Amino acid sequence: MANLFEISQELYLIQTSIEDNGGEIPDYLAEQLEIAEANREQKLQDYSFVVKSLKSQAELLRDEAHKLLKKAQQFDKSCDVLKERMLDNVKLFGPVKTPVVKISTSKSIAVEISDDMLIPDMYCRFKREPNKTDIKTAIFNGEEIPGATIIENINLRIS
Numbered sequence: 001m002a003n004l005f006e007i008s009q010e011l012y013l014i015q016t017s018i019e020d021n022g023g024e025i026p027d028y029l030a031e032q033l034e035i036a037e038a039n040r041e042q043k044l045q046d047y048s049f050v051v052k053s054l055k056s057q058a059e060l061l062r063d064e065a066h067k068l069l070k071k072a073q074q075f076d077k078s079c080d081v082l083k084e085r086m087l088d089n090v091k092l093f094g095p096v097k098t099p100v101v102k103i104s105t106s107k108s109i110a111v112e113i114s115d116d117m118l119i120p121d122m123y124c125r126f127k128r129e130p131n132k133t134d135i136k137t138a139i140f141n142g143e144e145i146p147g148a149t150i151i152e153n154i155n156l157r158i159s
Contacts, residue, residue, distance in 0.1 A: 004043050010036045048158045 002010070014033050018025055025033070028064065086103060090096065095104035135148050 001039060001043065004040075004047065007036060007040050009041055011040065051158060
């Protein structure tokens with residue numbers, strides 16, 4: 001069976017032939033049209049099965065990724081707990097040096113924020129993000145928003 005592009009080309013050629021015939025459909029074109037339409041329906045149905053299968057596989061992979069992420073987070077937490085125990089031990093009893101590893105402490109300086117709402121704006125970073133919902137409402141209400149327009153999309157629905 002031909003691919004969807006080839007079937008579309010065939011349908012286009014048949015439609016062009018019908019237009020060239022002044023809109024009349026000779027028997028041979030009617031038969032070709034019927035076959036091409038049947039092929040198109042079958043191909044679209046087959047594509048929909050593949051789409052559903054791929055969606056299902058993607059969902060399984062997302063679920064598996066979620067499980068793996070949770071497992072990675074558990075490992076990270078275990079590392080943090082072990083490192084905290086090691087830090088407590090080294091702070092209490094001093095550094096350790098073996099032929100394989102050296103474990104010691106070092107000092108660092110960090111800023112701790114107790115209430116970020118009290119920090120002046122000049123010390124804050126802001127992410128600029130357009131509010132598409134408000135922009136859409138404003139445009140529908142007749143406002144012109146520079147840099148924004150309403151577009152109409154055609155979406156595929158498989159049911």
